[in-house]
Amino acid sequence: MRNVLGLATAFLMASATAASATTILFNDFSSTAGLTLNGNAATAVDDSLRNVLRVTPASGSKSGSAFSTSAVTLNTNVSFSTKFRFNFNHQGNGGADGLVFVVQTVSNSVGGLGGGIGYAGLGNSVGVEFDNWNNGGGDGNNDNHVGIDINGNMSSVARSDAPGFTLDSGTDLVAWVDYNGATDLLEVRLNNSDTRPLLALLSYTVDLTTVLGSTNAFVGFTSGTGAAWANHDVISWEFRDTFAPVDVPTETPAPAALGLLGVGLIGMGLMRRRR
Ligand SMILES: [Ca+2]
Ligand SMILES: [Ca+2]
Ligand SMILES: [Ca+2]
Ligand SMILES: [Ca+2]
Known part of the structure; x- marks a missing residue:
């Protein structure tokens, strides 16, 4: 019963979000127009001669961030979808401290270095x-x-200790982050290719309307290094200001699919009548 309802909701949402807008798209970072780079963040050319956004360089005790210069206006539910490709390389002392994709409403800034990953605070x-x-x-x-x-707290509210890939492997990884403000579900996916996994690596229910306190958000990345370091590179990035997962077709459901949906709804009606 619940699954049928969920399916119906998914179909309705797919058609409702068909007109969603891609508000940020960087196929590479040969230009960073529209972004503000803070701290040690800079553009760089990586070993594959790609123009990347190097949020922190492979050097000790650095922090950096890159955020949209103008606030992005999210819908009233503050839903969003994003996808980005990243690569950690040239590790020193074991590689640290990581990369954070951030949606925030306070300022265009950078947080604490080291274990704060440019996000703390x-x-x-x-x-x-x-x-x-x-x-x-x-x-x-x-x-x-x-x-x-x-809220800049490094004690994660949800965590995967077995993400399936080694962050310090020096190979590209691809992440999808989707927030559906209607259901309050935040989902994170990770792969080493552009194939969006069916199942989320991390799911967390949170009312971001309350957390953010505004529909105007700065979106981007933070990073930090400490006694160990790495290049923390973002290779490409797409951000959408509605719940419209990248790499999921958003066309209107085909007549066959609508037919199935109808059967599902009729089935539900029959089940109700039987009670
Ligand atoms: Ca490491
Ligand atoms: Ca850490
Ligand atoms: Ca952590
Ligand atoms: Ca909500």
């Missing part, structure tokens, strides 16, 4: 961290994890 925010250094209990004593952080 950023209030009215949500962060998805890709953490390649074990800072102890708050990291689950794990140096290769993905977490969801709220």
Whole structure:
């Protein structure tokens, strides 16, 4: 019963969000127009001669961030969808401290370095961290994890200690982060290709309308290094200001699919009548 309802909701939402807008798209970072780079963030050419956004360089005790210069206006539910490709490389002393995708409403700034990953202390925010250094209990004593952080607090509210990929491998990884403000569900996906996994690596229910306190958000990335370091590179990035997951077709359902939906709804009606 619940599944049928969920399916119906999914179909309705797919058609409702068909007109969603891509508000930010960087196929590379040969230009960073529209972004403000803070701290040690800079553009760079990586070993594959790609123009990347190097949020922190492979050097000790750095912090950096890159945020949309203008606030992005999210819908009233503050839903959003994003996808980005990233690469950690040229590790020193084991590679640290990671990269955080951040939606925040306070300022266009950078937070604490080292284990703060440039995110610590950023209030009215949500962060998805890709953490390649074990800072102890708050990291689950794990140096290769993905977490969801709220309001600049590095103790993740949700964490995967087995993300399926080694962050410090030096190969490209691809992340999808989707927030559906109607259901309050935040989901994170990770892969080493552009194929969007069916199942989320991390899911967390949170009312971001309350957390953010505004529909105007600065979106971007933070990073930090400490006694260990790496290049924390973003290779490409797409951000949408509605719930419209990248790499999921958003066309109107085909007649066959609508037919199935109808059967499902009729089925539900029959079940109700039987009671
Ligand atoms: Ca590491
Ligand atoms: Ca850490
Ligand atoms: Ca962590
Ligand atoms: Ca909501």
